[in-house]
Amino acid sequence: MIFTSSVMKMNIINAVSYLSFEKFDNIPYIKHGFSTRMGGVSTGEFRSMNMSFGRGDSDENVTENYKRLCEAMGIGYKTLVASAQDHHTFVRRVSPEQHGIGIYRPKDMQSVDGLITNDPKTALVTYFADCTPLLFVDTKNKAVGAAHAGWRGTVGKIGARVVERMGEEFSTDPSDLLVTVGPAIGKCCYEVDDPVVEQFAALELNSSKMIFPKGGGKYMLDLLEANRQILMSAGVPEENITLSDVCTQCNSDLIWSHRATGGRRGGMCAILSIM
């Protein structure tokens, strides 16, 4: 497997590999990363680094995978707090009271597709397998956010919801936000049909840069570009937004892809923490 990216690098520590954006690696008080399929203990269709509970893998294996990833990233396993994603746009503020939820404590809420915090040492965990990861850092007020944006969440403008909530909770000014849009299915592979495209076309965005007709009612959709435009319309400066150049389906030997595996798969996670 050959990994190439102009914005991310692959970190390999104790056989655990994860991807990180150089833009966030340069912020001294931030730790972040995206898991790959390498370095875990899961077997069969979950081999080997599966970060998703509840897909058929054993909880013991997923727990061990989290411990290994945290060790490699230098993040405290006990500080993890996970989302409860279902393709909606609710954004939850979390603190040490929520440590462990969705990881080593049961979920206490449904429908949490975004997480924000300004606590040091509260690590936000979100899950993906083709959907678009959004990670936010307020470089002035030292606050962070993470969101899961599949096509439904993107149409619902969850990126803008995170910006708004960070403004309400932490007085975040959008111009102080750095945002990375992580590994997701690219416009090279993400084919959709009319009902999906109609919802994107109805957004007040530049459709010509994100919807590419193929004929026969089929289109290639650029979810990363859609999120970039939504973030810009929420006030995030263009130069503060970095898009992944790694497609999950093209790189499905390295990163979990729902479409490439036909749904028989584990999951990737993004972790983001203030240290």
Ligand SMILES: [Zn+2]
């Ligand atoms: Zn692709």
